Amino acid sequence: MPELPEVETTRRRLLPLLQGKPLLRVRHQDPGRYRHTERAEGARLLDLGRRGKFLLFALSGGLEMVVHLGMTGGFRLEATPHTRLTLEFPSLLLHFHDPRRFGRLWVVERGDYREIPLLGRLGPEPLSEGFQLEGFLQGLRRSAKPLKALLLDQTLAAGVGNIYADEALFRARLHPLRPAQELSPGEGERLYRALREVLAEALALGGSTLSDRTYQQPDGRPGSFQERHAVYGREGLPCPACGTPIRRQVVAGRSTHFCPRCQG
Structure with a gap:
């Protein structure tokens, strides 16, 4: 958290507020976490x-400000007790709220991601035209990782995290510990389509706001896809398809939720 739907929702909400405006000042007290921010001061936001x-x-000026929201980060139009950084635009203050302080920000020459190597390793965007079934199937065949671990490593599909990996695996009726290379082409296609469906639905609903409410849209509105979660965060509750209690297990260091019957 936040994952592709939450980050894309944030992007869509912020762009019309900021486009064309100069960034007057960046205020924070953590230069180790928020890098080279002085370079951005006075630059205009183009996109x-x-x-x-x-x-x-x-x-x-050929610059780019790269932000990773971490586990609990998000931009807000109002300051909070967990505001870690503030972007000052004319007549607008944008606050970076991050209770657990895992978020990061870098100001770099546009496209120079040497300080951010993960950006160079990302796989295709799963809601883009470049996310093709054949390439997805090839990625599955090349990996012996459990499906959940492969979905989380960002090389098969960029932006997928814990919530949407669990939900997509449930829709595809695939166990999270199943080795990726063992899937048949038909099973791989099920996962491909389930992943796209889940992400598109979540994006349409503004993402998922969990009980801790760490993710909210910049104006404070919550997402609502959490109301459609079939397995994520529902340990012990009945599976919506068969009634079997949802099980939780740690996979790749993350809590993983699944139905032992539907995904057996």
């Missing part, structure tokens, strides 16, 4: 993009 879970602020 706001996204790659995986990263926000990409295109600035004038």
Whole structure:
């Protein structure tokens, strides 16, 4: 958290507020976590993009401000007790809220990601035209990792995290510990389609806001896809398809939720 739907929702909400405006000042007290921010001061925001879970602020002067929201980060129009950084635009303050302090920000020459190597390793965007079934199947065949671990490593599909990996595996009726290379072409296609469906639905609903409410849209509104979670966060509750209690297990260091019957 946040994952592709939450980061893309944030991008869509911020772009019309910021496009064309100069970034007057960046205020924070953590230069180790928020890198080279003085370079951005005075630059104008040209565009706001996204790659995986990263926000990409295109600035004038050939600069780019890259933001990773971490586990609990998000931009807010109002300051909070967990505001770690503030971007000052004319007549607008944008606050970076991050209770657990895992978020990061870098100001770099546009496209120079040497300080951010993960950006160079990301796989295709799963909601883009470049996310093709054949390439997805090839990625599955090349990996002996459990499906959940492969979905989390960002090389098969950029931006997928814990929530949407669990939900996609449930829709595809695949166990999270199943080795990826053992899937048949038909099973791989089920996962491909389930992943796209889940992400598109979540994006349409503004993402998932969990009980800790760490993710909210910049204006404070929650997402609502959490109301459709079939397995994530529902340990012990009945599977919506068969009634079997949802099980939780740690896979690749992350809590993983699945139905032992539907995904057996």
